[in-house]
Amino acid sequence: MFGFGRTQEELPESRFARLVTPHLDAAYNLARWLSGDDTHAQDIAQEALARAWQYFASFRGEEGRPWLLGIVRRAFFDWHSARKSRAQREEPLELESHEHLADESLWAENPESWAGRLSDAEALNAALAALPVHYREALVLRELEDLPYKEIARVIDAPVGTVMSRLARAREMMLKALKDEGMAAYERKG
Numbered sequence: 001m002f003g004f005g006r007t008q009e010e011l012p013e014s015r016f017a018r019l020v021t022p023h024l025d026a027a028y029n030l031a032r033w034l035s036g037d038d039t040h041a042q043d044i045a046q047e048a049l050a051r052a053w054q055y056f057a058s059f060r061g062e063e064g065r066p067w068l069l070g071i072v073r074r075a076f077f078d079w080h081s082a083r084k085s086r087a088q089r090e091e092p093l094e095l096e097s098h099e100h101l102a103d104e105s106l107w108a109e110n111p112e113s114w115a116g117r118l119s120d121a122e123a124l125n126a127a128l129a130a131l132p133v134h135y136r137e138a139l140v141l142r143e144l145e146d147l148p149y150k151e152i153a154r155v156i157d158a159p160v161g162t163v164m165s166r167l168a169r170a171r172e173m174m175l176k177a178l179k180d181e182g183m184a185a186y187e188r189k190g
Contacts, residue, residue, distance in 0.1 A: 016056050019064030024049070026065060026145050027072045033140040034076040036129055048075040066151040073137060073155060080133075127177035135170035142167055 010018075027048055032041035048071045059067060128136060134156075141152045142163075149167075153160045 012056060016053060019059075019062065020049075020052055020056070020068050023065045023068050027068050029144060030069055030072050030137070030140055031076060033128070033144070034073070034133060034137055035079070040079070044075050044079050045072060047079070048072040051075060063151070066147065066154045069141065069145070069147075070155045070157065123178055123181050124174075127174045127181070130177060131170055131173055135166050135173060138163055138166040139170040139174070 024045070028041055028045045031044040031048070032038060035041050035044055048068065051071050051074075052068055055071075061067070128139065131139065137156060138152060141147045141155060142149075147155070149160050149163050152163045156163065158166075
């Protein structure tokens with residue numbers, strides 16, 4: 001009569017808000033690193049969110065983050081494929097703007113250390129952006145989104161061994177690119 005002992009089922013909107021929306025920043029971040037462009041990343045993340053809502057009724061479980069990131073990944077590849085099929089030349093990857101570092105108070109402490117940090121960050125961004133997309137996505141998911149190997153495997157729909165292999169290869173490629181950049185910078189100074 002009073003419904004004691006029966007659990008009230010959570011509304012889809014509430015469940016979506018609880019399981020998916022907390023991961024919107026991660027979705028945008030992955031889209032940004034995959035596409036290399038803020039505007040495209042916003043479009044991809046928005047498309048992924050629309051797909052997530054559309055297919056949310058089929059979602060089972062309590063791990064919304066890897067599920068959403070998998071949708072972002074598929075949305076990126078669909079976007080990339082559509083761009084390619086229209087025979088448009090892909091735009092070069094752009095690094096994030098560092099205009100926020102123009103605040104003089106930041107530079108007043110130790111300009112040399114800030115210049116070094118900015119240079120290091122730019123080198124890291126460039127090396128990461130230059131990786132082939134399959135290596136870049138694995139590295140972003142592990143190092144920037146802090147996903148465990150098992151969740152990365154779910155996102156990219158690959159065995160854990162493949163994740164480990166891609167991460168190892170991506171790290172090797174990053175290290176080589178950073179070493180090459182360091183040597184080029186050293187040779188330019190000399």
